[in-house]
Amino acid sequence: MTSLVIAEHDNASIKGATLNTITAALKCGGDVHVLVAGSNAGVAAAAAAQIAGVAKVLHADADGFAHGLAENVAAQVVAVAASYSHILFPATASGKNVAPRVAAKLDVGQISDITKVDSADTFERPIYAGNAIATVQSLDATKVLTVRTTGFDPAAATGGSAAVEVLTAVGASAQSTFMGSEIAKNDRPELTAAKIIVSGGRALGSSEKFMDVMTPLADKLGAALGASRAAVDAGYAPNDWQVGQTGKIVAPQLYIAAGISGAIQHLAGMKDSKIIVAINKDPEAPIFSVADYGLEADLFVAVPELVAAL
Amino acid sequence: MKVLVSVKRVVDYNVKVRVKSDGSGVDIANVKMSMNPFDEIAIEEAVRLKEKGVVTEVIAVSCGVTQCQETLRTAMAIGADRAILVETAVELQPLAVAKLLKALIDKEQPGLIILGKQAIDDDCNQTGQMLAALADLPQGTFASKVEIVDGKANITREVDGGSETVSLTLPAVITTDLRLNEPRYVTLPNIMKAKKKPLETFTPEALGVDVSPRIKTLKVVEPPKRSAGIKVPDVATLVAKLKTEAKVI
Numbered sequence: 001m002t003s004l005v006i007a008e009h010d011n012a013s014i015k016g017a018t019l020n021t022i023t024a025a026l027k028c029g030g031d032v033h034v035l036v037a038g039s040n041a042g043v044a045a046a047a048a049a050q051i052a053g054v055a056k057v058l059h060a061d062a063d064g065f066a067h068g069l070a071e072n073v074a075a076q077v078v079a080v081a082a083s084y085s086h087i088l089f090p091a092t093a094s095g096k097n098v099a100p101r102v103a104a105k106l107d108v109g110q111i112s113d114i115t116k117v118d119s120a121d122t123f124e125r126p127i128y129a130g131n132a133i134a135t136v137q138s139l140d141a142t143k144v145l146t147v148r149t150t151g152f153d154p155a156a157a158t159g160g161s162a163a164v165e166v167l168t169a170v171g172a173s174a175q176s177t178f179m180g181s182e183i184a185k186n187d188r189p190e191l192t193a194a195k196i197i198v199s200g201g202r203a204l205g206s207s208e209k210f211m212d213v214m215t216p217l218a219d220k221l222g223a224a225l226g227a228s229r230a231a232v233d234a235g236y237a238p239n240d241w242q243v244g245q246t247g248k249i250v251a252p253q254l255y256i257a258a259g260i261s262g263a264i265q266h267l268a269g270m271k272d273s274k275i276i277v278a279i280n281k282d283p284e285a286p287i288f289s290v291a292d293y294g295l296e297a298d299l300f301v302a303v304p305e306l307v308a309a310l
Numbered sequence: 311m312k313v314l315v316s317v318k319r320v321v322d323y324n325v326k327v328r329v330k331s332d333g334s335g336v337d338i339a340n341v342k343m344s345m346n347p348f349d350e351i352a353i354e355e356a357v358r359l360k361e362k363g364v365v366t367e368v369i370a371v372s373c374g375v376t377q378c379q380e381t382l383r384t385a386m387a388i389g390a391d392r393a394i395l396v397e398t399a400v401e402l403q404p405l406a407v408a409k410l411l412k413a414l415i416d417k418e419q420p421g422l423i424i425l426g427k428q429a430i431d432d433d434c435n436q437t438g439q440m441l442a443a444l445a446d447l448p449q450g451t452f453a454s455k456v457e458i459v460d461g462k463a464n465i466t467r468e469v470d471g472g473s474e475t476v477s478l479t480l481p482a483v484i485t486t487d488l489r490l491n492e493p494r495y496v497t498l499p500n501i502m503k504a505k506k507k508p509l510e511t512f513t514p515e516a517l518g519v520d521v522s523p524r525i526k527t528l529k530v531v532e533p534p535k536r537s538a539g540i541k542v543p544d545v546a547t548l549v550a551k552l553k554t555e556a557k558v559i
Contacts, residue, residue: 069476070439070449093469097451100404100439109405109524112434122528127432128327132336135528174479175448179464181474190471196558221559229488239454239468239489246348246428246488254558264326271536275556277548292539292556295548305545310559 001030001120003086004058006077008094009036009044011066014051016193017090019154022053024147026155027117028086031055034162037076037169039066045164052156057164064172067181068094071173074101079170081106081142085120091146091249092192099146108140113249115151129245129268149192150251150272184238191241194224196254199243199270202230203259203281203299210236213300214258216307226250226270228260244269258299262287279303311421311480312367313356315390316411317349319374319381320431333529345381348426350388351486354493355456356424357389364458365422367391371414373407375399379509386504387496393509398521400514404432406521408440413517415445420481422463427452427485438485448478452487 003025008015018034025032033056036045045059058080064072077098081087087102089095091113103110115133116124122137123145191197198218204210210231218225227237229244243250245268255273260266262278262285270276271290278291279302288294295302321327322342330337345353356368370385372378373396382393396410415423428435442449450456450465454473457464463478468487514521542548552559 067474070442070451074443093452096435097439097449100436101443101449103436104405104408104440104443107405109403110434110436110440111525112436126533127530128321128336129430129433130533131327132329132530133533134530137526137528138524139526140524173448175482176479177477179475179477181469181472183469183472183474192470233489238472239487240470240472242488245430245433254552254556275552275558276536276539277552288541289538290536293548293551294539294541295545296541297545302545306549309545309549 001085002083003028003030003032003088004080004084005032005034006087006089006095006098007034007036007044007048008090008092009038009041011038011041012043014044014047016154016190017092017149019051019157020149020152021088021090021147022051022155023152024114024117025086025088026053029120030085033058035060035077035080037065037073039063049162049164050158050160052159054160054162057162058167059164060167060169062169062172065169067178069173069176069178070097070101071176072170073098074105075170075173077102078105080167084142086143086145088145088147091148095146099144103144106142106144108142108144109138110144110146111136111138112146113148114145115148129265130271131264148249150249188218189222189224191224191226191248192250194252196221196223197226197250197252198223198256198258199226199228199260200231200237200258201228201260202234204231204236207236213303217256217303220307220310228266229263257287258303260287261285262290311365312369312418313359313365313422313424314369314371314414314418314420315349315352315356315385315424316371316437317353317381317385318346318426318429319343319372319378320346320429323347323430329530329532333531335527335530343377345384346426346429348428348486350493351488351490352424352426353385353388353390354491355486358491359458360389369394369418369420371396371411373398373402373410382509383504384496386507387500388494392507395509395511396514396517397511398514400521401523402521403523403525404434404436405440405524406519407437408444409519410514410517410521411441412444413519422480422482422484424484424486427487438483442483445483447481447483449483450476450478451485453484454487454489456484456490
C-alpha cells in the first residue's frame with residue numbers, strides 16, 4: 001500500500017498545502033510518494049525530497065506542465081497510478097481542477113475535501129456547507145482524495161531525504177492552451193496559509209473604504225485580507241478573497257470579522273479558526289454566536305481604534 | 311452549435327438542513343428544493359450565448375427523481391429550448407452523473423457543455439471534470455468569463471491568488487463560478503411557455519450506464535458546535551484579551 005501526493009508548486013518551491021496533504025497521506029498507512037509535475041521544476045522536486053515522511057519523489061518535467069493544465073497533469077498522474085492505493089491532492093483550486101479528471105480516467109469515485117482519515121478506506125468530509133459531517137467509505141480499489149488543508153497539520157518541510165526519480169513526461173494535450181494569468185502580487189501571506197486573517201463585510205460600503213479601513217489593520221498584524229461573499233458581490237474586494245462554502249476555507253490562529261453578519265455559507269469557511277473576533281453594530285448578528293470575543297461597535301470607529309491600540 | 315447544460319435539484323440555498331437522529335443522513339423531507347445556484351448560472355450563460363447568436367439550441371439535462379422535472383421547467387423558463395430527464399431513484403454520485411452526461415453527449419453532439427462548479431448539497435466539485443475526462447474533452451473550470459472566438463472557447467478561470475485564461479478547442483466542458491453572470495428572474499409568461507417545451511425522459515439502463523454508488527455513506531453527524539464566547543465592552547479590553555487570554559497577538 002503506497003500513497004501518491006500530487007504536489008502543488010510554482011516550479012521553484014512547494015506550496016504549503018502540499019505539506020498538509022502529505023500528513024493526510026501518512027495517515028492512510030504505507031509509504032508516501034510525491035509527484036512534482038512541472039517545467040524546469042528541479043528545485044521544487046529537490047524541496048519535495050526534503051519533506052519529512054516522504055519516501056520517494058517522482059519528477060516529470062515538460063513545457064506542458066508549466067501552468068498546471070488539468071489535461072496534462074491528470075494524464076501524468078494516470079500514467080503512474082497503477083502503483084498506488086491512494087492518490088491525494090490538496091483541495092485547492094488546482095487540486096480540485098485535476099483530481100476528478102484522474103478519478104474518472106481510473107473509473108473510480110472521488111472523495112472530496114476530507115477532514116479526517118478514519119482508516120485506509122474510510123474518511124470524514126463536510127457536506128451542506130459544513131452543517132453535517134459524513135463518514136464515507138470508498139468501495140473502489142484506488143482511493144482518489146482531495147484534502148482540506150485545515151483538517152491536517154503540515155508535515156515538516158525539512159528532515160527528509162527521499163530519492164528523486166525522473167519520469168518520462170507524457171505528451172501535452174493539443175486541446176487546451178494557457179493564455180495568461182492575472183495574479184495579484186502583494187507581500188501579504190496567502191489567505192489559506194495565514195496565521196491571522198482580517199475579513200471585511202458589506203458594512204464597509206465601498207472598495208475605497210474597504211481598503212482604507214481594513215488594510216492598516218492587516219498591515220499592523222501581518223495578516224491576510226479576506227471578505228464575505230456580500231462584500232465581493234458588491235465589488236468591494238477581489239473574488240479570490242472570498243471566505244466561505246464556495247470560496248476559501250480557512251482556519252487561522254486569529255480571524256477578525258468586521259462588518260460581517262455571519263451567513264451560514266460564510267461560517268462554513270472560517271468556523272474552525274482558533275480564535276474568532278467579531279466587530280459588528282448589530283447585536284443580533286449571527287457571527288456573534290461563533291465568536292470568542294464579540295465587540296458591538298461601529299467598525300469605522302472600532303477598527304481604527306484597534307489599529308492604534310496594537 | 312448546441313449547448314448542453316446540466317442542472318441539479320438540491321435543498322434550497324436558504325434552508326439550514328438538520329441531521330437525522332439515526333445518523334443516516336440529513337432530513338430533506340418537506341424542505342424547499344431549488345435549482346443548484348451554480349447551475350442557474352450555467353443555464354443563464356448558455357441562454358446569453360444563444361441570444362448573442364453563438365449557439366443555436368440550449369438543452370437542459372437533469373439526473374435524478376421524477377421531481378427534477380420542476381428543475382428542468384425552471385431551466386426552460388430561463389430560456390433552455392428543451393429538456394432531458396434521466397430518471398432514477400438511485401442515489402447518484404458524481405461519477406455516475408458524468409457517465410450519464412457522457413452518454414447524452416454521444417447522442418446530442420453538443421459543441422459546449424456547461425455545468426455548475428459544485429452542488430451546494432454534497433459540495434463535491436467533481437462532475438464537470440469527470441465528464442471532460444470521460445469524453446476526452448478539454449475543461450475550463452471555475453469560469454468567470456466565457457468567450458467563443460474563432461471556434462475556440464477562451465475561458466477566464468478563478469484560481470488561488472487571481473485568475474488565468476485558457477483557450478480550449480471545441481467541444482469543451484465549462485464549469486461556472488459565482489461571478490460569471492447574474493441569472494435573470496423568470497417571468498410568468500416564460501414559466502407558461504416553459505410548460506409547452508419538450509421534455510424527454512430516459513432511464514440509466516436505456517443509456518447503458520451503470521450508476522451503482524462507489525462510495526458508501528456510513529453515518530452523518532452534526533459538526534461539533536462552536537459555542538459563543540463573550541462580548542467585550544471596548545477595543546482596549548479586546549486587545550488585552552487577545553494578548554493575555556487568547557495569546558494570539
